[in-house]
Amino acid sequence: EVQLVQSGAEVKKPGESLKISCQGSGYSFPNYWIAWVRQMPGKGLEWMGIIYPGDSHTRYSPSFQGQVTMSVDKSASTAYLQWSSLKASDTAMYYCARRQIGPESTVNWFDTWGQGTLVTVSS
Amino acid sequence: SYVLTQPPSVSVAPGQTARITCGGINIGSESVHWYQQKPGQAPILVVYDDTDRPSGIPERFSGSNSGNTATLTITRVEAGDEADYYCQVWDSNSDQYVFGTGTKVTVL
Numbered sequence: 001e002v003q004l005v006q007s008g009a010e011v012k013k014p015g016e017s018l019k020i021s022c023q024g025s026g027y028s029f030p031n032y033w034i035a036w037v038r039q040m041p042g043k044g045l046e047w048m049g050i051i052y053p054g055d056s057h058t059r060y061s062p063s064f065q066g067q068v069t070m071s072v073d074k075s076a077s078t079a080y081l082q083w084s085s086l087k088a089s090d091t092a093m094y095y096c097a098r099r100q101i102g103p104e105s106t107v108n109w110f111d112t113w114g115q116g117t118l119v120t121v122s123s
Numbered sequence: 124s125y126v127l128t129q130p131p132s133v134s135v136a137p138g139q140t141a142r143i144t145c146g147g148i149n150i151g152s153e154s155v156h157w158y159q160q161k162p163g164q165a166p167i168l169v170v171y172d173d174t175d176r177p178s179g180i181p182e183r184f185s186g187s188n189s190g191n192t193a194t195l196t197i198t199r200v201e202a203g204d205e206a207d208y209y210c211q212v213w214d215s216n217s218d219q220y221v222f223g224t225g226t227k228v229t230v231l
Contacts, residue, residue, distance in 0.1 A: 035220065045158075045166065045209055047220040061219055062124075095165055102154070107172050108213050109156035113165040 002026040004034075004096050004114035011120045012086050019082035020117045022096030029077035030054040033099035035110060036070060036081050040092045050099065051079060086121045093118050125214040127223035134229045135200045143226045145193040145210035153212045155193040157186060161206045169208075170195060197228070205230045 007021040022034060036048040049060040051070040058070050071080045079096055094117050097110035128146040135141040145155060155173050158166040168177050170186035173193065183198045197204055210223035 037222075044207075044225040045160075045211075045222040047222060050220070059218060097166075100171075102172050104154075106213065106215055107154040109154075109168060109171045109211065110158075110166075111168050111171070111177065113167065116165050 002098070002112045004098060004112055006094075006096060006114040006117045009118040009120070011122070013123055014088055014121055015085050016121075017082070017084050018086055018119065019080050020094060020119065022079045022081075022114050024077045024079070024098065027098075030074050034072070034079040035097045035099055036068075036079075037095040037097060037110075038064075038092050039095065039116075045095075048081075048094075053077075053079065086119075088121050088123075090119060091121045124217050124219055125212065125221045127210055127212065127221055129208075129210060129223040129226045131224070132227045132229065134231055135197075136231045137200055137202060139200055141197040141200050141204070141228055143195040143197075143208050143210075143228065145195070145223045146191055147193075147212070148191060150191055150193050150212070151189045153188075153214075155186065155188050156211045157184075157195045158209045158211065159204075159206045160209065166209065200228075200230055202230050204228060 003025045005023050030053045033050050033052050035050040038046045048064040051058045053072040069082050096114040098112040100111035101108045157170040159169045160166040169180050169184045173188040174186045185196050187194050208226050
């Protein structure tokens with residue numbers, strides 16, 4: 001069974017750093033892009049960026065470029081999302097999701113999602 | 124960047140049909156995917172590539188896409204279908220993934 005398991009909820013203060021994780025299992029982790037998606041309280045889904053575990057190639061949404069850093073540890077089948085200095089406005093649920101691709105490269109969607117990591121930033 | 128617009132809410136009686144729209148410029152030329160998110164849960168994929176269903180998703184869920192509107196249709200609606208639904212495309216022009224604004228489906 002394909003699974004993405006995320007790290008647990010975090011409570012941090014503004015200015016602190018944080019790294020959350022997403023571990024894949026049940027498939028060849030290096031061969032599938034992993035996306036990160038933010039959901040602020042009571043709001044919709046926002047795509048943050050995507051990383052290819054095979055070579056750590058990344059693409060960021062302009063809205064999140066420079067605000068977060070994605071990375072992977074292929075040997076641990078784990079993707080990471082990190083902040084160097086959190087703000088109260090980073091309070092949200094963060095999901096990782098596996099990208100699946102169709103017969104054409106222009107057809108791609110997210111077929112498996114992690115359970116989410118709730119990040120709360122408050123003084 | 125590409126914008127996908129959904130109605131904030133749709134209400135439907137049990138056993139009836141719910142139709143959730145996703146509007147975007149010439150969206151009919153894109154591949155559209157739909158996700159269901161129940162309260163307190165992660166999203167799950169219910170329709171991909173306009174019309175296909177992942178294994179385990181009931182046939183009651185179907186999709187269509189033409190012109191400037193994609194539609195997720197849920198027939199014989201059940202109480203368990205109450206959730207938020209999001210459409211999604213990959214915008215090849217900007218190389219970004221875009222989610223719709225989301226629609227809350229309420230079963231009366």
